[in-house]
Amino acid sequence: MTPVENTAAADPILRLADPDLLPNPYPAYAELRETAPVLWHELLGSWVLTRHADCLAVLTDSTRFASDWRRAGEDIPAPLLSVQTLDPPEHTAIRHLLLDGFRAQDRHALHEGLDREVKELLAELADRPSFDLVGDLAEPLGLRFVTAFLGVPAPELDWFVPMSRTVVDGMDAGLWPEKHEPAVAARAELAAYAGGWLADPPADGLIAYVAAHADTSGVDPAVLRNSLRAVLHAGYESASRLLGNAAAALLTTPGALAAFRATGPGPGGTGTAVDELIRFDAPVQADARVCVADTELGGVTIKAGDPVTLLLGAANHDPLRFAHPTELRLDRAPNPHLGFGRGAHACLGASMAIRLAGSVLGTLATDHPGARAVAEPHHRRNLTLRGLDRFEVTLRPATGEEVRS
Incomplete structure (x- = not known):
């Protein structure tokens, strides 16, 4: 075993990417959760939280935990400023514009x-x-679903899917820095593509509404383009990964x-069951914030400037x-899972994703x-957004011989 493999095997976060896990x-x-629910992780340079109560506390407190890392003195590239990364009051204008459009x-x-x-x-x-x-x-x-809602033609899958996967890979750049720049x-390329819509x-569609109200919204045009890119990308990834994970659980x-x-x-029916499928194996397994005011969580003082990684998949279990x-348990209710986040940055399209699934x-x-x-589901090597790479299935009823085997 090489030194890198030794490190991965010993590291509680890196080993999550092991093919066996x-x-x-x-x-x-x-x-x-049991041994170190509030853990300082050297490679990430971040506190890692695994309990539901701690993760919920961070998600719902944008005063002390920021999504906009500029509040902690970080220099954030322009393509990363969007509805996903801004905090109130800047966040309020773009979120309201998108919500009104929805x-x-x-x-x-x-x-x-x-x-x-x-059906077809x-x-x-x-x-x-x-x-x-x-x-x-x-x-x-x-x-097709997210672009129909946006009111635009769907781009070619052969172009869009690799681009989208590159963005998802970059979400794990804290562990694999080489994924950040791509x-x-x-x-930026997806934002330029979305900017063409404006x-x-x-x-018709969300883009038509946003374009008609952009001038009076008070939203910076670059932030608007980036946010439309985020809606396209997050909507697609959330929907497709939710469908894959949920189908794998059911089958x-x-x-x-x-x-x-x-x-x-x-x-009490399908919506409740889908909520449980999300809790059971959510696409969004992790989220991040930066502490901007000293806060105690789980008996540990998190200092201003400290990054915080929320393992939402752990919190949901x-x-x-x-x-x-x-x-x-498909009838689980209530079901306060964190699969769509909480607080100011809760998923805009949660109800749509549940309806699609x-x-x-x-x-x-x-x-x-x-x-x-037909075969075991094969997962992509992503830790922030969990999803399948391939899952071979059949819709044909099993033959007698297959049932006996």
């Missing part, structure tokens, strides 16, 4: 069109012996697909907040009850 990092999270859309018509497309795509895939649920279903649906460049806006947990079908639509957290998984469970995994 990628499929299920939650026992490693539990060990961290509310102005005809989401009912969008969802009706989505439901039809989901799954029916087409059912004719194949097997298919990659990630590349053939989750990624194209995620991109991610900054990819963000120069020639569509007739690799005995009886889960049938249990999901039995939940049915409406309150905290037994102090969730009974039997390692079990997939409910449509896809509900159609899968109802129209294709024989759906099953």
